[in-house]
Amino acid sequence: MRFSDANLDDYLLGVANLLERNGVALDGAGQELEIDSATTGARTFDLRGFLPDGRQPPRAIVELRETWIPDGSGALERVEYVYELLDRERDFRQAHHLHDRDVFVRRFSVVVHEHCERPIGRVECAHYEGSPIRDAFAGVVALVEAWAADPPKCSDRRCLQ
Amino acid sequence: MEQRWYSIKEAAERLGVSHDTVSRLVDRGELPAIRVSKRIVRIPVPAFEFYVSGRAPTYRRVVRREVSEARPIAPDERVRERQPA
Numbered sequence: 591m592r593f594s595d596a597n598l599d600d601y602l603l604g605v606a607n608l609l610e611r612n613g614v615a616l617d618g619a620g621q622e623l624e625i626d627s628a629t630t631g632a633r634t635f636d637l638r639g640f641l642p643d644g645r646q647p648p649r650a651i652v653e654l655r656e657t658w659i660p661d662g663s664g665a666l667e668r669v670e671y672v673y674e675l676l677d678r679e680r681d682f683r684q685a686h687h688l689h690d691r692d693v694f695v696r697r698f699s700v701v702v703h704e705h706c707e708r709p710i711g712r713v714e715c716a717h718y719e720g721s722p723i724r725d726a727f728a729g730v731v732a733l734v735e736a737w738a739a740d741p742p743k744c745s746d747r748r749c750l751q
Numbered sequence: 752m753e754q755r756w757y758s759i760k761e762a763a764e765r766l767g768v769s770h771d772t773v774s775r776l777v778d779r780g781e782l783p784a785i786r787v788s789k790r791i792v793r794i795p796v797p798a799f800e801f802y803v804s805g806r807a808p809t810y811r812r813v814v815r816r817e818v819s820e821a822r823p824i825a826p827d828e829r830v831r832e833r834q835p836a
Contacts, residue, residue: 613797632821
């Protein structure tokens with residue numbers, strides 16, 4: 591996935607829109623969404639919200655974070671993501687991660703991984719096998735789907751070791 | 752534990768419209784839904800409530816914040832627990 595800066599702005603606005611249409615109350619997001627722009631050219635954003643709405647304390651937290659870097663041709667390429675659901679009401683954590691690509695390829699022959707905790711804080715396996723998430727729109731769908739479904743059975747998943 | 756999703760039938764009953772009308776809303780993407788299989792669709796309750804409210808998503812704009820260095824995603828990265836702002 592490669593974007594210009596303008597594409598990235600539209601993408602972030604679209605993802606925030608999808609979150610809101612799914613009933614997620616965005617945290618601290620008035621009318622401005624921030625993209626951190628590093629001198630290296632890297633761009634990062636972090637969207638966080640609450641389900642089923644903004645009530646406190648939040649019953650579930652969703653977070654989407656991505657890092658994009660210049661690919662050498664003037665475009666930006668997504669190189670890291672974190673899509674997370676922390677469901678306090680049902681007491682589980684579901685996370686989809688892409689980071690430290692070289693480390694994971696070397697150790698486990700995978701690029702992406704997942705985290706699963708139920709109850710929250712019980713880590714039976716540090717990293718589970720996962721499927722790549724195409725983009726943050728698919729990330730929103732995956733998190734909302736996990737929130738709406740029955741709590742996960744972490745032990746049914748394949749542990750990377 | 753509150754119900755977290757509605758079937759097409761339940762959503763249709765709540766809206767007072769037909770099953771087909773809700774299916775069309777889902778197909779057109781106007782009502783966010785989870786497609787469990789070809790025939791099974793689940794409508795998350797918060798998405799349904801947002802749709803029923805008639806509200807439009809908030810108008811937003813993107814602002815850039817200059818930082819010296821991007822914060823890499825840490826191996827033990829996890830969702831922040833702080834309360835809503």
